[in-house]
Amino acid sequence: EYLVAGTIPKLGKGYSNEVLISQYLANRLHLKVGSQFNTFFLAQGQNTLPKARRFTVSGIYNSGVKDFDSVYLIGDIKHVQLMNRWRPDQVGSFEVFVTDFNRIAETGQAVYQETGSLLNTQTITEKYYYIFDWLKLFDFNILIILCVMIAVSTINMVVALLVLILERTQMIGILKAMGATNWSVRKIFLYNALHLIVRGLLWGNGVALLVLYIQKYFGVIRLDPESYYVTTAPVSIDYGYIALLNVGTILVCLLVLLIPSYIITRIVPSKTIRFD
Structure with missing residues (x-):
């Protein structure tokens, strides 16, 4: 519902170079649907060169929330897993969607109790x-x-x-x-x-x-x-x-x-x- 141009990235078994970028970033970087751009990922450790990836803009979205639009680029998670040497089942974070928003604090506490001590949980009302x-x-x-x-x-x-x-x-x-x-x-x-x-x-x-x-x-x-x-x-x-x-x-x-x-x-x- 927030898509203003283009289409959602097509993901398959291989690595997809299509990404969804916000209208806020597209305007600042002078990008449009079909544009290609280079992205550099900083690697950990000293004397390590940034890792580069070339992506294609398949669609542009506008959520209306600047704090979200100025940060997030949506694409294939396999690129991040490969650069971080993660297994296919490893992620940096994940979201849990609730059906009853009035019980989000209760659900957040239940998720926190089931989460390991090395990880942290945060509800959307706490984050924003x-x-x-x-x-x-x-x-x-x-x-x-x-x-x-x-x-x-x-x-x-x-x-x-x-x-x-x-x-x-x-x-x-x-x-x-x-x-x-x-x-x-x-x-x-x-x-x-x-x-x-x-x-x-x-x-x-x-x-x-x-x-x-x-x-x-x-x-x-x-x-x-x-x-x-x-x-x-x-x-x-x-x-x-x-x-x-x-x-x-x-x-x-x-x-x-x-x-x-x-x-x-x-x-x-x-x-x-x-x-x-």
Whole structure:
């Protein structure tokens, strides 16, 4: 998914000279798909000449993470094994992929316990801790924004309900004079408020989902990868979270609206019916 040009290197039984290079390095080295370049590997020991290999660029990738793109060149591991005199089953390091990212710390500890004392293990959250600290800051900002949005929506609904009650003061007095209870009158305004809330949520969800789908499939909003580690603003649409947020907004608004609807119990029919 990060390939921007060319193809993945073709690996076979022999030694493949095709490599995958990052767009960051390709721009700095003035390379393109099909270009050939010399690579020098420093050997251990004194008076040892560097070992040279000539590779061909088969593809160019861009992960959006400069710390990765500026370091890694992807190719046939047989070259490294030959220069280091390793056996075919020997590697410098390997990665373990987890299915549940929330348990990465637990999995990392389990892998560490099974690893020999001469080797070390490190989870991705430990290796790139600064990136994940940056993401946690985003999560905190999202929580603050959601709290502010819910607070603003509840205040707007309280004001709207108060206006409705004040405009219908005479109607409330007539209903109470005809025998309507305070709770039955309050339910009329709460149902009206619920109608307004649901109607607003339908419009809001429609516009929001439209914008999210446009960003997800077309990537309209672009970002600087050196600052944000991605080229476009990423979008994740979780219908479960959306439904939960909508239900939570409705419940919070209705609970808050119970307070201004209490004004109805203070309205006296004998005074409001004469009100002009």
